[in-house]
Structures are given as C-alpha cells and as structure tokens.
Amino acid sequence: MIVINDVHKIFNRGKANQVNAVNGISIDIVDSEFLVIVGSNGSGKTTLLNLLAGSVFPDQGSIIIDGNDVSKLHDYQRSQWIARVFQNPMSGTASDLSILDNFRLAAIRTRAKGLSIGINDHFKQQVKEKIATLGMGLENKIEQPMGTLSGGQRQALTLLMSVMDSCKVLLLDEPTAALDPRSADVVMRTADKLITDFKLTAILITHNLKDAYNYGSRIIQMGEGLVTKDLDKKQKADLKQNDLFDWFS
C-alpha cells in the first residue's frame, strides 16, 4: 500500500518563477492497483512520480510504502520497492553490451528474482526462458548488442529486467511516447502482462487516451498540481472513451 499524504512540491520558492508543481496531494494506492494518471502538460504528473521514486523530495507531507516512511529516502534507497521505466528506450539499458550482459548486470544489481548467476549456461537458459515470455523472438538474439534492437524491443526488455527484482511498485512515465504505434502497443501489452503476472502495484503516466482507457484499474486526472478526477475500478469500467476526450476539452 502506498499512502501519499498532503504532499507539496514547490520549485524556485520565493522567486518570480515559483511553480507549485504538486499542491497538496493525498491519495492511497492499494496493492496490485494499476493507476493511470492523465493531465495537461505541466499539471505535475512527472513531479508526483519523481516524489514517489525519490528523485525529488517533498517540501511538505509524507510518502509511506508498506508502512515505511520513505519521504526522505533517496531513489537508490527506495529501489527495494520501486522500479521505474522512462520515456526514452535508451535510458534503461547499455547499448554496447549484449542482451545477456544487460541481464547479467541487472541480476547483479538487484539479485533478480528467479535468476541465479553462478553458473553461466544455467543463467543463459534462465534469461532465454524469461525473454521467450515476451513472445518477440528475442530469446534467439541474446548475444546481440542491445543497441542493435528497436526502441520497442529495448523497452520491452527494460520492462522485463525492471520487474524481475523484488520490487513491488512499477512506475511508468510515458513508456511508449518515443515508439511507433505498433511497438507502443506491444510494450503496453507487455507491461500489462508483467504487472498482472508479478502482482505489481503500477502507476502509468500517459498522454495516450486510448491506453488510459484500455489499461489500468483506476484513473486520475491532474490539473495544476492537484487531483481533479479520481475514478475507481467500477467507475473506470463504466467510462466511455469519449468521456476521456471530454476531460481535456
């Protein structure tokens, strides 16, 4: 369970360019909830994710994960709970290293769930099996440098690597914004499957209203650093796709 309690984040406080990016947000996110966040540019979505991840600290309020107050913990200290996938497919993996070596690094960094890195052939087989679950045929390319793959393939592998450790919370900050529609579709379906299979609590920021409609068990809209709409599972299921477009008109 994540409890966000009256969190505020002000940039450039007291200056002419002061921005109240997050303006006193309180929300509870229960385990295995898949929360979608939509909102106009500058409404505070990424700042809220940064506050959750620990890459910025709140000026006021607290963030509690599974009963632990993480408000003042740095991002690397929160990595036992939180994994994050960014917009840029290049940011999650090392281009010059093979797929296998990227998985090796991820396993060393996180002691990834279900991967024992002691015996090489065994590790290789485990990686192949994990990658095969993506259904992209990449299990036959594990010696290939990551940089030779498409953005969609890299993003799918980044997702897989990030959920294999013991993290419980997956933060997705416009993970498909840099991808063509077909790759974006594959990556969103992969993310959805991994979230379900690993029983993760997930938060997705997206400007793609079709994805906001199709994915997630709850949706919020942000505006001027506040939550302006909050629809639970049933309310979201009752929503029509056009209703979402109306939120922005």
Ligand SMILES: Nc1ncnc2c1ncn2[C@@H]1O[C@H](COP(=O)(O)OP(=O)(O)OP(=O)(O)O)[C@@H](O)[C@H]1O
């Ligand atoms: N490090 C920072 N320093 C100063 N201002 C910032 C900083 N980060 C964000 N802001 C400002 O805070 C406000 C909220 O930004 P944020 O990136 O959270 O919005 P967003 O909803 O994610 O926008 P977008 O949809 O465009 O990505 C904006 O006005 C932005 O310029």
